Amino acid sequence: MRLLRIVPDNTTFKIVRFRRFSYPFSAAYSLLVIALFLTIGLNFGIDFRGGTLIEMQSKAGRPDIASVRQTAHGLGFGEAEVQEFGSGGEISMRFALQPGGEVAQQQVVVKARDAFSSTYDFRRVETVGPRVSGELVQAGTLGVVLAIVGVLIYLWFRFEMPLAIGAILGTLHDIVLTMGFFLITQLEFNLTSIAAILTIVGYSLNETVVVFDRTRELLRRYKTMPVADLLDLSVNSTLSRTAITSTTTVLALIALVLFGGSAIEGFALVMLFGVVVCTYSAMFISTPVLLYMDVRSMAAREDALEKSVAAGKAKAKA
Template sequence: MKLLRLAPENTKFPFMRFRRVSYPFSAVLSIISVVLFLFVGMNFGIDFSGGTMIEVKAKSGTADLSYIRDLSSHLGLGELQVQGFGNAAEAAIRFGMQPGGDTAQQAAVEKVKQALGGSYDFRSIAVVGPSVSAQLVQQGTLGVVISIFAVLTYLWFRFEWQFAIAAIIATMHDLLLTVGFFSITQLEFNTTSIAAILTIIGYSLNETVVVLDRIRENMRKYKKMPTDQLIDLSINAVLPRTLMTATTVFLALLSLVVFGGHVIRSFSLAMMWGIFVATYSSIFICSPTLIYLGLRNEARAAADEVTGVGAKTSARPLSGA
């Protein structure tokens, strides 16, 4: 049986010819992402903006999540986030901070209690204040920064400095475009979104390391090949693997978007965007950076030849011995 291949065998696509287009294109997208973040902002969820979470359990049967969501149009509390947890009879209701302080927040809780009537038992009520949400923002940002720094430190010691800097630039590119995606789509940004960003960073670094490792391997094999041709050769060699990985992950995420429900939709959509961006950056951002940073395969070959000649000369016995 013939195996499925998303890319033809022995592809020779000249990826490096497009570096003069990909870099300006990505620079424009990165600037747009920063502008959107500064002037439009993120649609922070209750985890970051503060609010109230109420856990309820249906007295009989299962919790009617769609009915509870429809309450948002009648109660005037803003968007209600409803998700099931535990067994089918349990549900969690979240809504944002109400204008008017603690008094207005308690009044909003009473509205929910009256609307649900005697059909549900109220298991717990938790209020996330502005100070707690600000702390979550700081901790989430710190977690992202530390994870990026730890992985990139490893890359710095694992590869040559040009490879490490290229990986850093590609990762920052993916992070910026993901933030821009959240800003332009106004998907809810919560702790689940932090998990999506960390997953995207991990996937991006994995794709980047696969390409860089093949480039380094080919530098040992083809010592006299020009750098741009060697990078094209390396990318084409891993292209079937890259496309297959991206496609399978994309299809899994697509099923989560369609069947996963409202709760994980923002996570799934962000991940789908991240898969596309990470694959693009590993080819068109990270790899051309090696050329701009002065990585020269020809220079290394010449240095190896000089070193080899010197070693042979030193090993030759003296004529007078």
Template structure:
């Protein structure tokens, strides 16, 4: 008795035969992403542009929606409200304004006038460019360390060529997510790096499952051409991949539709990344193994 299978048993989709079309599509995505990043850039948020950080305490529990609406009417740019600590404590972040320090002071006066005098201002700070630059550097280092760590893990568990192919697919996914932020003008803030890390973590999980089945089938079918082994392995794991991706996508769609503006802005890039991650795991990471003599290298490793 078989479990739930979204893909019919003995499916024989020719993934290897479609590889050149997939490579062309992936190159197009990468070129579009790089082009948008070079000529359009990223819509940097408060965390990377700098701005105001205001901590207040109210006598009653604050109405976040009403306060956000009032502050947005000032047309000072991005506004972030965050509850922390006690339910009466509120953290307000507003992006840095164009102009000199006088422009910043005028904007701060407008903010205080809108919030009102019936609150206790616990802290008022200005986030400068130096802090923003440190955040960007730390985020980039986090992505690089994650990629290197996954490369080492796959190298140890399989062989170096599996690790290289997996990392190339992950770089493709990371560039696609960055391109999405740039093309659709999504705010690139501290959560953007979370989206990228979530994408590469999810993608490598699918790739490892397919790699494991490829290694198993290479030992099982010793005279079968490597292209046929890749097709067989990808088809055998296709139901699992679609089921995993499908349940994740449904959860993210629910958050996008019912989670409000803040959660939606966080979930949509992750949703895009999950789709690209599944695409690269099925169509790219396994097919890249065709550039290596995998069967011979595996045989030498087993002999050693």
């Protein structure tokens, strides 16, 4: 019985040629990310901004967004963000952080219940004060920075310098492109987004390590093959594994987006984008970087070291 092959065996795609397109595209995208970050900024959620989030569901029929927005604005807590989500008549309202501490935040909830409880069921109420939101920003930022530093240190010791530089550039590239997804879509950036970024960093690391392990193996086996052909071979030889991993992950994430509900939809969308970016990065960003590195001398040093160790062991046995 013939096994399913998403990618045929013995593929010979010329991957590194696409660097003429992938590098300008990624560079332009990165510049766009910087411009959007400096002008528009991230759409921080209540976790980081502080304030009150209320999610309601209409008891009968479709909700009247205009009427809800007008009533919410008339509560006296400033302009409220009112949005409809899902397909079951669900509405989210966000009120900015109110002066006066926790008592003032609770007043928002009390007045909102008085105004909407007759026609809407309250499904979720979340209040975050200024102190908590500030601590969450610091903790989230510190967590991401430490995780990235840890990954970069691992890559530095896991590979020789040329491969480590390629892997580090690929990981940073994936983080920048993921942040661009938040900036372009204005998807809410909250603690769940931090978890998604850290997961994408791990996925990026996995993709890069698989390809670079094969590259290092082929460098020892084919000592005269041109580097461009060798890099193409390393990507093609792992392409079937990459396709299977990416396809199964994407199918699972699509299911989460469609059926996971609003609580996990944002995480699943970011992860879906991240899987595509990490796969693209491993093949078209990290691997072609090695063309500009002295990978041949690295392989020669490794062979010399292995021979020296083997000679030392043989001499010790004698």
